[in-house]
Each structure stands twice: as C-alpha cells, then as structure tokens.
Amino acid sequence: MGSLPTLHFAIFPFLSQGHIIPLLHLSRLLRLRSAAVTIFTTAANSPPICAALADTDVSVVELPFPQHIQGLPPGVENTQNLPSNSFFIPFAKSTKLMQKSFEKALQTLNPPVSCIISDAFLGFTLHSAHKFNVPRLVFFGVGAFPSTMYQVLGREKPHAAAASLDEPFPIPGFPGLELTMNDFEPPYNEVAPSGPYVEFMEEQLASMAASHGMIVNTFYEMERRYVDYWDSKIGPKIYCAGPLCAVAPPRTAEEKLYVRFLDEKLAEGRPVLYIAFGTQAEVSPEQLREIALGLERSGVSFLWVLKSETVEFCPNFEERVRERGIVVREWVDQLEVLKHEGVCGFLSHCGWNSALEGITAGVPILALPFMAEQHLNARFLAEELGVGLRIMPTGGSVRGHVVAEEVERVVRELMCGERGAEARRKMAECGGAARGAMKEGGSSMGTLDLLIDEISGRRSRP
Structure with missing residues (x-):
C-alpha cells in the first residue's frame, strides 16, 4: 500500500500586516509537520513575506493586485498604506477581483491543493475551494471572546432595552458578564446595524459559516468558555492554534x-x-x-x-x-x-x-x-x-x-x-x-495535529 498523498495547504492572508504575520507562523508549523505550504499574496507584499520565511521552503506565489479601483489610491496593496480607515471597504472589496488569478495559480500546485486556509475577509475563496473540491478553513485574526460577543449581540440583541451607550446589560448565556453598547464598534452597537461595512461583513460571515472550520489565534485554556459556546451554538468549529507568535523564530541580534x-x-x-x-x-x-x-x-x-x-x-x-x-x-x-x-x-x-x-x-x-x-x-x-x-x-x-x-x-x-x-x-x-499550549503535547499543537489528520482523512478517501 503506497503512502498517502502529501498534503498541500494554500494559505491566503488578507493584505494587512496584522493578518499576514500570524499566518506566516502557522505556515511554519504546517511545514514542520511535513505538509507542503504555499502562501498567496501580491508583489508589494511579497518581499517581507519571503524574508520572514527565508529559512523555510514555504512557497510564495504573487498574484496581481486589481488596478484602477474607484475610491482607492493607486499603488496601495496593504492596509497600512491606506490614507485613512475610510478607504478600507473599497480596498477589501477589491480583493474579490483576485479570484480568477488565485484559481489559475491553484491549478499549478504540485502536489495538488488539499486545503485552502484563507483570511475571514477573503470570503470568495470559499467558491474556489468548492471548485477544487477541497475544504476551506477560515483564519480569524481576533479571539473567541469578541467573536462570540458580536454574534450574541447580533442574534439576541440584549442591548435593545439599554437607555444609553454606557448602560450595562447582561449577555445571554454568560451569567455575570455585562457589557455596554460602547464596548462594540459602531454601527454594530445599533439594534439594526446597516451600511457598507455591515454588508461586507455579512458576506464574509456567510462564507465563514459554510466553511469547514475556523482557525483562531488563541489557546483553549484561556477562552474555553467562549470557544465551547461558539462550537455549540454558532459554528463553524473553532480550532484553537495559538498563540502563534510563540513559535516566531528569534531574529539575528542587532545593535539597536x-x-x-x-x-x-x-x-x-x-x-x-x-x-x-x-x-x-x-x-x-x-x-x-x-x-x-x-x-x-x-x-x-x-x-x-x-x-x-x-x-x-x-x-x-x-x-x-x-x-x-x-x-x-x-x-x-x-x-x-x-x-x-x-x-x-x-x-x-x-x-x-x-x-x-x-x-x-x-x-x-x-x-x-x-x-x-x-x-x-x-x-x-x-x-x-x-x-x-x-x-x-x-x-x-x-x-x-x-x-x-x-x-x-x-x-x-x-x-x-x-x-x-x-x-x-x-x-x-x-x-x-x-x-x-504551543509546546509538543500542548493543547494548540494537539489541535493542529487533529486538523491535519482530518484533512488527511479527506485526501485518503477515494
């Protein structure tokens, strides 16, 4: 009986430093577990990514960033270069135009792609995963606590009776926990939030809900209460795989x-x-x-x-x-x-x-x-x-x-x-x-091994 095909993870971070860095650490962990890993990004974001992974054989594929986007300054390929946060939505929406080039690049992978891990803001990759008949895992760059609180607020609307932005209200399902509307970012602290950002996030959350699971940069012992609630009442399943910064390689000492x-x-x-x-x-x-x-x-x-x-x-x-x-x-x-x-x-x-x-x-x-x-x-x-x-x-x-x-x-x-x-x-x-949690035998490393086994199981089925 021959060995199982090599797993190949296609990782697509959102084009923002805070989203890219933890996925570079995850790439290292997957590669150390004998999986092939390819990271997708753009030409402007590629040099620091390649430098960070220079001591690995993780592949980096450059995709063209959409040009002449209305409402977006030319030449900007990372959120840190946006003039202000008001440009975020045009920037985020423009990434959907990368779907064709992403799928064309996926066709060239050898061994073939086994799983797509993409940022939660790149909801279009769910359609790509369906085309290649592979699971899509969402990487969510925030903890289980805020993710769960926003979902509870939107579903249960416990703030509907609050008289002011600073009046505490109890959170259903979490005895003893009280928050205020000002703990949540507008417009999500409204009873019926609306606007371009809400529409964009609803689209991404729908893609997330239909995905195989969600990799969260946290560890179970710290957010057990919120991870369990999410898994039982919201979904998809959370895989706690952090803190990923714990496996960041030491940098060469410099006299600063x-x-x-x-x-x-x-x-x-x-x-x-x-x-x-x-x-x-x-x-x-x-x-x-x-x-x-x-x-x-x-x-x-x-x-x-x-x-x-x-x-x-x-x-x-x-x-x-x-x-x-x-x-x-x-x-x-x-x-x-x-x-x-x-x-x-x-x-x-x-x-x-x-x-x-x-x-x-x-x-x-x-x-x-x-x-x-x-x-x-x-x-x-x-x-x-x-x-x-x-x-x-x-x-x-x-x-x-x-x-x-x-x-x-x-x-x-x-x-x-x-x-x-x-x-x-x-x-x-x-x-x-x-x-x-990030040591061998720790909870996050065990979760990562479980996830790899799940993806391997999918590949081994005829």
Missing part, C-alpha cells in the same frame, strides 16, 4: 538604540514600560499629548514606539524625559522587546496580535483601546483574565478622551502598585499556559 536603552535601564534597576499602538490606530494629536504628559508625570522609564515623525503635539517632550524615556520611530521587533527582562509593562491599543505577544512574554498590559474589537479585548484582558489594568476616559464611558492625570495614575499603579503586582502574577500564570 532601543535595545541599548533597555539594557541600560535593566542595569540601573529601573523597570521599563513599553508603549505601542499598532499600525492602524488613528490617534489624535490631542490624545497623544495627554498620553505624553501622563508618562512624563508618572516618573517611570518608558520606550514609546510612535508613528508620528515628530512629537509637536507636546513640545520639548523628548528633551524633558531624555534621562528615563525614549521615543522610537523605526520598526521595532515587538515580541523581542516584550521578552526583554527590563520590560515590566505594556501600554497597548489591545489589538489581538499585540495582546497575544504581551501574554506570551508574560508582560502585564495597560489597556487603551481605540477601534475595532479592541474595547472588547481590553475588557477581556483587564476584567475577565485580570492580566492588566485599564486607562479610562473621563465621564465614566469606555470611549472618549483620556486625560494625563488618568494616564499618570494607572501607569504608576501598573508599574509600582498592588493592583499592578496582582496583574503581573496573573499574567505570569497566563503566559506560562500560553507557552505550554
């Missing part, structure tokens, strides 16, 4: 200014707060000024990664804090920074990738969400898990302007206070569980 800074502060016995808000969040100069003033007044040492070319929102800020804080405008290896022994806190927008990197490194999180599902992530981290604290806006709402006094107070509490010490203890436990 920020690394020297961290080393110096460690030698001085001064713990450092790391601050980064991702690539997509649009933070106003006024809000950045309050954050800067709060950091200055807190007295803690910090490393702030900032997209802005200047800090004109707070004149002379860098000069005033130069003995204990630095602002970095170059690319930073965030996971390596978080793993540095001197980093003892992470002021984050609570994007899911950043949250998982903080958890994997065991660094407690100071939550300051801005957009998308980040407010729910902040709730989950600070209140459900207790692995961090939250900076709150004025006026008692979870949304709005954060003032310097609040930043100063909570930064000090995280770095020096009792609540920070408790968050650090809980994060150490959670981080250990996260790393354990």
Whole structure:
C-alpha cells in the first residue's frame, strides 16, 4: 500500500500586516509537520513575506493586485498604506477581483491543493475551494471572546432595552458578564446595524459559516468558555492554534538604540514600560499629548514606539524625559522587546496580535483601546483574565478622551502598585499556559495535529 498523498495547504492572508504575520507562523508549523505550504499574496507584499520565511521552503506565489479601483489610491496593496480607515471597504472589496488569478495559480500546485486556509475577509475563496473540491478553513485574526460577543449581540440583541451607550446589560448565556453598547464598534452597537461595512461583513460571515472550520489565534485554556459556546451554538468549529507568535523564530541580534536603552535601564534597576499602538490606530494629536504628559508625570522609564515623525503635539517632550524615556520611530521587533527582562509593562491599543505577544512574554498590559474589537479585548484582558489594568476616559464611558492625570495614575499603579503586582502574577500564570499550549503535547499543537489528520482523512478517501 503506497503512502498517502502529501498534503498541500494554500494559505491566503488578507493584505494587512496584522493578518499576514500570524499566518506566516502557522505556515511554519504546517511545514514542520511535513505538509507542503504555499502562501498567496501580491508583489508589494511579497518581499517581507519571503524574508520572514527565508529559512523555510514555504512557497510564495504573487498574484496581481486589481488596478484602477474607484475610491482607492493607486499603488496601495496593504492596509497600512491606506490614507485613512475610510478607504478600507473599497480596498477589501477589491480583493474579490483576485479570484480568477488565485484559481489559475491553484491549478499549478504540485502536489495538488488539499486545503485552502484563507483570511475571514477573503470570503470568495470559499467558491474556489468548492471548485477544487477541497475544504476551506477560515483564519480569524481576533479571539473567541469578541467573536462570540458580536454574534450574541447580533442574534439576541440584549442591548435593545439599554437607555444609553454606557448602560450595562447582561449577555445571554454568560451569567455575570455585562457589557455596554460602547464596548462594540459602531454601527454594530445599533439594534439594526446597516451600511457598507455591515454588508461586507455579512458576506464574509456567510462564507465563514459554510466553511469547514475556523482557525483562531488563541489557546483553549484561556477562552474555553467562549470557544465551547461558539462550537455549540454558532459554528463553524473553532480550532484553537495559538498563540502563534510563540513559535516566531528569534531574529539575528542587532545593535539597536532601543535595545541599548533597555539594557541600560535593566542595569540601573529601573523597570521599563513599553508603549505601542499598532499600525492602524488613528490617534489624535490631542490624545497623544495627554498620553505624553501622563508618562512624563508618572516618573517611570518608558520606550514609546510612535508613528508620528515628530512629537509637536507636546513640545520639548523628548528633551524633558531624555534621562528615563525614549521615543522610537523605526520598526521595532515587538515580541523581542516584550521578552526583554527590563520590560515590566505594556501600554497597548489591545489589538489581538499585540495582546497575544504581551501574554506570551508574560508582560502585564495597560489597556487603551481605540477601534475595532479592541474595547472588547481590553475588557477581556483587564476584567475577565485580570492580566492588566485599564486607562479610562473621563465621564465614566469606555470611549472618549483620556486625560494625563488618568494616564499618570494607572501607569504608576501598573508599574509600582498592588493592583499592578496582582496583574503581573496573573499574567505570569497566563503566559506560562500560553507557552505550554504551543509546546509538543500542548493543547494548540494537539489541535493542529487533529486538523491535519482530518484533512488527511479527506485526501485518503477515494
């Protein structure tokens, strides 16, 4: 009896850094399990992908990005290069025009494609999977908690009776859990949401529901309650395969200014707060000024990664804090920074990738969400898990302007206070569980093996 055909996974990430990076880690894991892996992307996104996978034999196929799309600036092939978030829908919709070139490329794969793993935003790949008679797995780049909460909100509408955006209401099926409409991104916090983004997401969710399953970058022990609910009441089945950042290969050590800074502060016995808000969040100069003033007044040492070319929102800020804080405008290896022994806190927008990197490194999180599902992530981290604290806006709402006094107070509490010490203890436990899930014999690795066996079973049937 001959050996089974080699499995071949076709992986198609959405064209956004936060969506691409975890799927590169997943590609490594699948390749280590003797599966062939091909990643599909565009010419502009290909170089960093190829560089990240240079030590593997994962294949990268370039597809042409649609040209002359109405409402979309020419030459943009990644969401991080969009002028603003208002361009997202035209960009996301344009990816549907890649279906023909994707399927043409699938025909050339050797061995033939066994399974398509595509981002949830690329719903058209379900039709491609049907054409090639292979299963489609959806990769969803957020955790089980926000995914489940949005589904419950849309189906059960527990917010219908709430008198205001900030009035707590109970979540059906989850005793003791209360949320507010402001925990959800507009327009989804409306009773009958509508608009272009809602229409786009409904299309993607319909494709997801008809898929074989959903790979989620999380681990079962952390989100058991929400994974079980999803599997029993929503579907398709969740495969917990994370945190995928735990298998990121170490980078070649480079002499960087920020690394020297961290080393110096460690030698001085001064713990450092790391601050980064991702690539997509649009933070106003006024809000950045309050954050800067709060950091200055807190007295803690910090490393702030900032997209802005200047800090004109707070004149002379860098000069005033130069003995204990630095602002970095170059690319930073965030996971390596978080793993540095001197980093003892992470002021984050609570994007899911950043949250998982903080958890994997065991660094407690100071939550300051801005957009998308980040407010729910902040709730989950600070209140459900207790692995961090939250900076709150004025006026008692979870949304709005954060003032310097609040930043100063909570930064000090995280770095020096009792609540920070408790968050650090809980994060150490959670981080250990996260790393354990990604070891051989861990829950996420076992789930990945189960998934591979399922796909192999499909291939072995006549």
